[in-house]
Each structure stands twice: as structure tokens, then as C-alpha cells.
Amino acid sequence: MKPRIAIFSLTGCEGCSLAILELEDQLLAVLDAVEIVNFREGMTERAWDIDIGFVDGAVSTPGDEAEIRHYRESCKVLVAIGACACLGGINTLKNHQLAAEYRGYVYGERAAWFPTTAARPIAAVVKVDYELPGCPMVKEEFLRFVKHLLAGRQFRLPDYAVCVECKKRGNPCLYDRGVVCLGPMTRAGCDAICPTYGSKCEACRGIVSPEALAAAALNLRDQYHVPQEEVLAGLRLYGAYQEEKLP
Numbered sequence: 001m002k003p004r005i006a007i008f009s010l011t012g013c014e015g016c017s018l019a020i021l022e023l024e025d026q027l028l029a030v031l032d033a034v035e036i037v038n039f040r041e042g043m044t045e046r047a048w049d050i051d052i053g054f055v056d057g058a059v060s061t062p063g064d065e066a067e068i069r070h071y072r073e074s075c076k077v078l079v080a081i082g083a084c085a086c087l088g089g090i091n092t093l094k095n096h097q098l099a100a101e102y103r104g105y106v107y108g109e110r111a112a113w114f115p116t117t118a119a120r121p122i123a124a125v126v127k128v129d130y131e132l133p134g135c136p137m138v139k140e141e142f143l144r145f146v147k148h149l150l151a152g153r154q155f156r157l158p159d160y161a162v163c164v165e166c167k168k169r170g171n172p173c174l175y176d177r178g179v180v181c182l183g184p185m186t187r188a189g190c191d192a193i194c195p196t197y198g199s200k201c202e203a204c205r206g207i208v209s210p211e212a213l214a215a216a217a218l219n220l221r222d223q224y225h226v227p228q229e230e231v232l233a234g235l236r237l238y239g240a241y242q243e244e245k246l247p
């Protein structure tokens, strides 16, 4: 029997779910090996006996919390896809503001109709088996992950920083232009796409480890006079939860 797959979305732009559809021909090859039984972006049927469930979006409302518990109960393997699901993502920017202010700004007079909570990664609410980070997640990494899982092989994210991929591509370092780039502490796997196109890394794939973050922050302070507060402020864009990982 083919593994039964579901793709769910909580609070986010659903860009990570869409990235799966963007795989096009490669997705068709995967579809030979699996059965998609629940995917709001791509079908109307709904089934709840699921082998592997992928979830994008953060837990950001009481409704999200109920949904992610339901997904966890329904899926043998639960996979967080994208920065929102893995880190809280852009949604966590509201965690640094007064609820009355951002709720009024977003919902106006109808704010009471839309209950909201602090934004959290899904692992803050339920057990998560795997995480595929990025904003959006890297679709080639998703494909590699599915192939590993179907073959019964162990899947691991890269355990080194974006700088490694950046150097391999021969990019000039943005620090030489005085730009604060978060590549030294950010998990590789995106092929350093942002610095390759001249933009700083903003750590959408999260940090490699608390130790890597601490070491990189010290190095940036000593070598380029970047205050640690500036590094932490940068990391806040995709997930305030990363700050808690600082040793």
C-alpha cells in the first residue's frame, strides 16, 4: 500500500504548500509512490488516516492550536515545513508588540472577532518528527526528504552554516561591504541563494546550533564590531524562539 500523505496549513502565507505544487514534473514522479489524501491547496477530499503529515504555518490562534493537535493525532509522522512552522516565522514579530496595538492595526473594530495568541513554532505545542526550514522551504530538500523516507533512509539537515555554500559559490563576502549578514550562524541548505544575489542572509532556515550562534556572534563582534544585540535583532525576523537557544 502507498504511504498516505497530507499537507496542512496553519497561520502563514501557505507559500511552503505551494512550493510542493511548484515541483511539477518531479511531483508527478513522487505521486506514483504515495497517495495524497488531504491537501486543501490541491484537492477537495479529506481523509484522516495519514502516514506522513506536512504542516506549514505557525500556531498563532486558539484555532491553530486545536488543529495542530488534531493533525498530530491523525499522522504517524509529522513534519514542520517552512520558517513559520519550524521557528514561528514572520508571525512572531507580533510577539514583540502590544496585543491591543497590533490587533487594532490588523483587524480594526472587529478585533474581538479574531482571537489570537503569541505565535509559536508547532514543536512548542506538539511533538514534531522532522523539520524542513526556510521561507519558503527549499522544494528540492522536500523532495530529498520524501525520497529518504520512502527508502527507509535517515534524513539529516546540513549541520553547517550558509557561509560554506556561499564560499563554494565563490561569492564576495558582504561583510567586506559593511553589510551584516547572518550566514555565519544560519543552517545551510538553500545554496546561499540570498548572498548569491547580493542580499544578506536573514536566517530564514534558523540557526545551526546554539553553540554555532554563540561562536559566530563572538567572531562578528571581534572581527567586524557587530554588537550581539544587532545579531539577535536580525534573528527576530524569522523567529523570536531562536533567542531562547542562546547558551
Ligand code: SF4
Pocket (backbone or CB within 6 Å): 012, 013, 014, 015, 016, 017, 056, 057, 081, 082, 083, 084, 085, 089, 090, 134, 135, 136, 137
Ligand atoms: S515559511 Fe514563508 S513561505 Fe512558508 S508559509 Fe511561512 S511565510 Fe509563507
Ligand code: SF4
Pocket (backbone or CB within 6 Å): 162, 163, 164, 166, 167, 171, 172, 173, 174, 175, 181, 182, 183, 184, 192, 195, 201
Ligand atoms: S556573504 Fe554572508 S553567507 Fe556569504 S560568506 Fe559572507 S557572511 Fe557568509
Ligand code: SF4
Pocket (backbone or CB within 6 Å): 134, 135, 162, 186, 187, 190, 191, 192, 193, 194, 195, 200, 201, 202, 203, 204, 205, 206
Ligand atoms: S540565504 Fe539565509 S535568508 Fe536566504 S534563503 Fe538561505 S537561509 Fe534563508
